[in-house]
Amino acid sequence: MLRMPDEIDGHASRTTTSQGTDAWGDPSVAVLRCGVEPPGPSTDRCVSVNGVDWISTEETGTSWRFVSYGREPAVEVLVASDRIAGATVLSEISPSVSTIEQTRSCVAAEDLDEDGLPVETPGADEQPADGETADKETAAP
Numbered sequence: 001m002l003r004m005p006d007e008i009d010g011h012a013s014r015t016t017t018s019q020g021t022d023a024w025g026d027p028s029v030a031v032l033r034c035g036v037e038p039p040g041p042s043t044d045r046c047v048s049v050n051g052v053d054w055i056s057t058e059e060t061g062t063s064w065r066f067v068s069y070g071r072e073p074a075v076e077v078l079v080a081s082d083r084i085a086g087a088t089v090l091s092e093i094s095p096s097v098s099t100i101e102q103t104r105s106c107v108a109a110e111d112l113d114e115d116g117l118p119v120e121t122p123g124a125d126e127q128p129a130d131g132e133t134a135d136k137e138t139a140a141p
Contacts, residue, residue, distance in 0.1 A: 002034060002075075002096040009088050029084040030077055032093065038074040039067050046106035049087065050094035053106040056086065066090060068097055070104030 011025035
């Protein structure tokens, strides 16, 4: 298991009963699972936080699911969005997740050619500064 923060936004990490998991808050505001199946290319929204790409999907009106993209094993985090911002959770855990080798990254739809392959663009390899996020609309190989 990756070394995760002891606390996220005042919510302490707590003991879990499943291997490769972590949780913060009581009741939980965020639950993390390491070793999930890596997602393939997707049209779901992708955000980049501290150099880690995350595919994000709304699970319910008060819950979001984020899965790391381009890293194996993948990491999944469920966030109670009515109690904590997803960006807060991701900014705290992304430094740990960034230690997993990145093999792919998200790209925007306009950065794909007619075959759906990424095209080279000037500055495409630039990453946001620590603590910043970058929204991308499409994940691609």
